[in-house]
Amino acid sequence: MSVALNLRRLLALSTALCVPGPVRGQLGDGCGHTVPGTESGTLATMNYPGTYPNHTWCKWQLRVAEGKAVMLMFADLDIEYSENCSSNSVQITASPANGSYDMISCLDKGIHYSQQHFTKYCPAGCKGISGDVWGNHQDGYRDTSVLCKAAVHAGAIADELGGQVSVTLKKGITLYEAASANGISTRRGSLSEKRIKIRKDCSLVLDSRRITASSSWTEKTNTGELSIWSPDKAGTSSQGPPWAWAASLPSDEEWLQIDLGERKNITGIATRGSTNNGYNFYVNTYKISYSKDGKTWRFYKRKNSREDQVFEGNVNNHQLVRNDFIPSFVARYVRLVPQRWHQRIALKAEVMGCRVSTRIRTPDVLRSPRPLPKPTYMPKESTTPPDVVIVEEHLSGFHLIVVLIVVSFLVITSTAVLLLYLFCRKRKSGKRMHSSSQKDCDESVKKQNCQRSQLQPTESEIITYTSEEGSCRSITGNTLSDYAEPDIIQGGIAAQKAASTFKPPMDDGYTVPLVANHYDVPFSGKNHEYAEPFPNQEPEYATPFVEPSVESETSTKKNVCVVVVIPSVQGAL
Numbered sequence: 233m234s235v236a237l238n239l240r241r242l243l244a245l246s247t248a249l250c251v252p253g254p255v256r257g258q259l260g261d262g263c264g265h266t267v268p269g270t271e272s273g274t275l276a277t278m279n280y281p282g283t284y285p286n287h288t289w290c291k292w293q294l295r296v297a298e299g300k301a302v303m304l305m306f307a308d309l310d311i312e313y314s315e316n317c318s319s320n321s322v323q324i325t326a327s328p329a330n331g332s333y334d335m336i337s338c339l340d341k342g343i344h345y346s347q348q349h350f351t352k353y354c355p356a357g358c359k360g361i362s363g364d365v366w367g368n369h370q371d372g373y374r375d376t377s378v379l380c381k382a383a384v385h386a387g388a389i390a391d392e393l394g395g396q397v398s399v400t401l402k403k404g405i406t407l408y409e410a411a412s413a414n415g416i417s418t419r420r421g422s423l424s425e426k427r428i429k430i431r432k433d434c435s436l437v438l439d440s441r442r443i444t445a446s447s448s449w450t451e452k453t454n455t456g457e458l459s460i461w462s463p464d465k466a467g468t469s470s471q472g473p474p475w476a477w478a479a480s481l482p483s484d485e486e487w488l489q490i491d492l493g494e495r496k497n498i499t500g501i502a503t504r505g506s507t508n509n510g511y512n513f514y515v516n517t518y519k520i521s522y523s524k525d526g527k528t529w530r531f532y533k534r535k536n537s538r539e540d541q542v543f544e545g546n547v548n549n550h551q552l553v554r555n556d557f558i559p560s561f562v563a564r565y566v567r568l569v570p571q572r573w574h575q576r577i578a579l580k581a582e583v584m585g586c587r588v589s590t591r592i593r594t595p596d597v598l599r600s601p602r603p604l605p606k607p608t609y610m611p612k613e614s615t616t617p618p619d620v621v622i623v624e625e626h627l628s629g630f631h632l633i634v635v636l637i638v639v640s641f642l643v644i645t646s647t648a649v650l651l652l653y654l655f656c657r658k659r660k661s662g663k664r665m666h667s668s669s670q671k672d673c674d675e676s677v678k679k680q681n682c683q684r685s686q687l688q689p690t691e692s693e694i695i696t697y698t699s700e701e702g703s704c705r706s707i708t709g710n711t712l713s714d715y716a717e718p719d720i721i722q723g724g725i726a727a728q729k730a731a732s733t734f735k736p737p738m739d740d741g742y743t744v745p746l747v748a749n750h751y752d753v754p755f756s757g758k759n760h761e762y763a764e765p766f767p768n769q770e771p772e773y774a775t776p777f778v779e780p781s782v783e784s785e786t787s788t789k790k791n792v793c794v795v796v797v798i799p800s801v802q803g804a805l
Contacts, residue, residue: 262288267357272394274338274357281308281362305355307337339363342375342382342428348401354380356394359416366421367428368411369435372402373418375426385416386430387500387556393535398431413554415544434499434560434586441493443467446486449478449576461578463488468504468552468582475508478578479570486577487521487567495524495564500556500584503568505549513578514546517571522563529567535559542571546579554584562588 258266262285264278275292278284294302304324311320334351338358363378369386379399380389389395391414408421445463451474453459461478464470466488479486505514519540520532531540535558543555570577 258290258292260288260290263290263292265357265360266292267360267392272335272353272355274355274361276361303335305335305337307339336380338378338380340379342373342377342379342399342401342426344379345399345401349399351396351398352379353396354383354389354394356390356392358394359384359391359414365416365418366410367408367418369413369430369432371405371409372427372429374408374421374424375401375404375428376421376424377418377428379428381416382418382428383430385411385413385418386432387414387435387554387558388430388432390535390556390558391415393558400429400431401426402429403427411554412547412551414556434497435584436586438492438496438498438583438585440467440490440583442491443477444489444491445477445479446488447480449480449578466490466580468502468580470580472508475506475511476504476513476578476580478506478513478576482573482577484569484571487569488579488581489565489567490581490583491526492564492566492583495562495588496583496585497560497588498522498557498563498566498583498585499560500554501543501566501568502552502554502582502584503545504552504580505546505574506578507550507580509549511576511578512549513574513576514549515570515573515577515579516545516547517542518545519543519569519571520557521567521569522561523565523567524563526565529565532557532561545570545572549574556584560585 262278264280264284265274265276267274277290278288296302309322311322314320335353335355338355338361340352341363358378358380361378361381363381365377365382365385366374367377367382373382373386380394380397383389383397384391388397404424404427406423408418408424408427410418410420412418443463443466445466448463449461451459451461459474461474461476463477465472465474466477470476477488501520503515503518506512519542521529522532523529533539534541544553546553566583568579568581570579
């Protein structure tokens with residue numbers, strides 16, 4: 233598609249255009265400030281914003297590939313009326329394609345907008361447009377500043393590319409400090425009702441692990457002492473003397489190298505001179521080279537350019553000047569190579585950027601709503617890396633939850649298995665103790681029965697004493713409750729009490745033994761606890777003493793029979 237813009241006897245014109253291709257032709261003696269970008273650009277008449285000489289004209293011809301769209305926006309148009317546009321006219325030979333983009337001109341200011349947050353598209357070439365900017369990126373800009381020019385100063389867009397700008401209106405401040413960045417020097421401004429804050433991602437000052445240089449200047453002071461302007465003095469906040477790093481030779485092969493310790497997203501660099509009036513040293517222009525490993529180096533180039541980019545540096549020895557890299561690049565080592573300098577190569581520097589894992593919002597470029605045609609030729613590879621940000625893979629929240637669930641399941645399962653093992657072991661141990669106790673009890677009973685059969689008394693061992701007055705009195709009629717019973721409690725010989733012929737009281741823990749008859753008593757291993765029965769029909773137990781009553785004192789004395797049992801085992805009672 234071809235679009236021709238023909239201007240005749242036009243007083244003033246400023247046109248912002250969005251076109252994915254450069255201006256192919258420019259004719260006439262009335263052409264002014266023209267910046268043809270790859271995606272957008274700016275056209276203006278001679279002497280704009282003033283009037284250009286009479287009887288002059290200018291013609292621009294734009295050519296783009298099929299499927300592309302061209303959009304023109306007139307920012308400032310002043311045409312004198314003439315019938316049928318015979319004197320002053322603007323002629324466009326092709327209508328723009330359908331499509332709407334929220335693009336503004338290079339002359340728009342912050343006071344033209346009332347929304348607190350808004351996003352606009354700035355065309356390329358706004359850096360050279362007339363208009364002032366007050367303030368800086370850190371504090372913000374006065375709302376009377378030219379918006380797109382302030383965006384270039386802030387590093388949000390590149391002047392040769394244009395792009396999308398996100399703006400926030402905030403309450404104004406008392407004083408706006410001047411700053412120099414990206415080839416634009418702002419002014420110091422006073423209080424305003426509102427101020428402009430332009431979004432710029434990944435712009436933190438990065439810490440350097442080590443700073444080295446190609447050489448260092450050794451100065452001999454007035455007192456005869458030697459002072460080395462070494463690279464460790466190259467930090468922007470370092471104090472002197474010496475006041476900065478200085479090269480020993482005035483050569484464009486000298487360099488200052490900054491090691492960041494790890495790979496980072498590099499988005500800008502700021503430089504400063506010697507900061508001392510006695511040493512008016514500073515660097516006017518420089519190039520940037522970078523490396524990921526310290527071995528392979530490459531110079532920074534503009535997008536779609538084969539030439540190394542030369543950055544504008546300082547114009548004095550004290551002001552801090554910043555330059556932004558659009559597109560950014562990823563590197564660990566950054567070298568600053570001076571090209572032009574004042575008196576001596578001397579500077580301080582700091583690098584801006586962020587971690588590699590941080591995504592950078594790059595300025596959006598207008599795209600055609602139609603599909604792009606296939607290229608008829610292979611474009612040549614640019615030496616400048618594409619604006620791609622390496623993103624480190626981090627563990628997402630979902631993966632973290634899955635890991636926690638698996639770990640918790642393993643812990644619970646291990647605990648359950650351990651408890652089950654302890655339970656089974658305890659149960660098995662209890663069964664073994666019960667079996668052992670039962671076996672010991674059976675052996676004890678068998679042993680007692682054997683001992684009892686061996687210790688049956690004979691007739692010779694039983695002695696009967698008879699009183700003088702009669703025969704023994706039969707005691708078979710006495711009840712067993714008057715005598716002691718076997719003391720077998722709980723089990724085992726060790727639990728038996730001492731032998732006794734009297735029944736112990738219940739308070740001493742005595743319990744009735746579980747035996748078939750009262751002769752089945754346990755054997756202690758030495759002697760029986762109770763007297764053995766007589767082999768004949770004589771009384772089995774000793775007759776207890778009975779106190780005689782009053783009536784019986786006068787009566788005839790009764791016969792008393794005393795039976796003494798002599799145990800056959802030594803030590804019996």
